[in-house]
Amino acid sequence: MRESDCLTLENARVLSFAIYGSPVPHTSVFYFHSFASSRKEAKIWHTAAAKLGIRLVAPDRPGLGNASFQPGRTFLDWPKDVIALANHLKIQTFYVVGWSGGGPYVLACVKSIPRDRLAGAAVVSGLYPTSLGTAGMMLGLRLMMLAGPWMNGVVSMVTDIVVGKAARKPDPKIYEETLAKAIDGRPEVDKRAMLDEKNWPGFCEGTREGLRQGGQGTAVENKLNGSAWGFELTDLKVGEGGMPLTLWHGTEDINCPATMTIKAKELLPGAKLNMMKGEGHVSVAFNHQEEILRELIGLLD
Numbered sequence: 001m002r003e004s005d006c007l008t009l010e011n012a013r014v015l016s017f018a019i020y021g022s023p024v025p026h027t028s029v030f031y032f033h034s035f036a037s038s039r040k041e042a043k044i045w046h047t048a049a050a051k052l053g054i055r056l057v058a059p060d061r062p063g064l065g066n067a068s069f070q071p072g073r074t075f076l077d078w079p080k081d082v083i084a085l086a087n088h089l090k091i092q093t094f095y096v097v098g099w100s101g102g103g104p105y106v107l108a109c110v111k112s113i114p115r116d117r118l119a120g121a122a123v124v125s126g127l128y129p130t131s132l133g134t135a136g137m138m139l140g141l142r143l144m145m146l147a148g149p150w151m152n153g154v155v156s157m158v159t160d161i162v163v164g165k166a167a168r169k170p171d172p173k174i175y176e177e178t179l180a181k182a183i184d185g186r187p188e189v190d191k192r193a194m195l196d197e198k199n200w201p202g203f204c205e206g207t208r209e210g211l212r213q214g215g216q217g218t219a220v221e222n223k224l225n226g227s228a229w230g231f232e233l234t235d236l237k238v239g240e241g242g243m244p245l246t247l248w249h250g251t252e253d254i255n256c257p258a259t260m261t262i263k264a265k266e267l268l269p270g271a272k273l274n275m276m277k278g279e280g281h282v283s284v285a286f287n288h289q290e291e292i293l294r295e296l297i298g299l300l301d
Helices: 039-051 075-088 100-112 139-147 151-165 173-182 186-195 199-212 216-226 260-269 281-287 288-296
Strands: 002-008 014-021 027-032 052-061 094-099 119-122 245-250 272-276
Touching: 002 039, 002 075, 002 186, 014 075, 027 039, 027 075, 027 100, 027 288, 039 052, 039 288, 052 075, 052 199, 075 100, 094 100, 094 288, 100 119, 100 139, 100 216, 119 288, 139 151, 139 216, 151 173, 151 199, 151 216, 173 199, 186 199, 245 260, 245 281, 245 288, 260 272, 281 288
Parallel strands: 027 052, 027 094, 094 119, 119 245, 245 272
Antiparallel strands: 002 014, 014 052
8 A cells, every 4th residue: 555645746736645456456446535535535445456456546636635725626627637647657548436526526537538548437426416406415415515616615614613623633533533423314324334344444534634634625625516517417428439437326325315316327328327225325335346346447247
């Protein structure tokens, strides 16, 4: 594992990243972390990636983890960072997978990165444009999404008060206790997945690292999520003749409701949708990594 590498880009901005998975990989997958998390979230996927011979490259997004802020950024700025990192690591062809708030960044890559570089993509429990409706989403998240574009400073301050200060305490147990209280209202299938001893430490470490610079990075992410994305799902050429794209989602997801995904699939007719009955937002990503990665890189049984 390499958990704290950095690349200084041409504009002097720092792009931080981690590398997990196989030490002798035969393919590379870029992992885009969830909303309010960081590169270290990908540690949860390390074992599955290593088993499948995958180098898992996990960059921090701007303002999260160790990455520099990028004023005025958009979703479509992200593919440029991905290509810069791939070039730095001398990776010609790669795949991308994103969980939750990482989903829009996967779709931005599908929009912007040519097929001679990007071989395929997967979105896991992904967030889609709010124009598709937020019915079934947890009230707190829905309010954040609605407030984000108009009250960015308030969202930043509240995030820092609620979880950011705890995340920066020297004792990690303080943040773990705060996070444990925050998951009480989630479906049991998600709580079991998060609290599983093989997932909980990595989940806590990933989100704690994401908040190391305060709530501003999270607020920018939230603003982008709740605003117009800068491209339409119908702009994406996926499936036959285009980019292979698979959407993974749980029927019991209350972070990114399944109804959003179903509507997104209608706008992406060439994509494949794996709707997983009884699974939640977290459980899909935490319990099915090998299955997701196998399908992504074409190692289906």
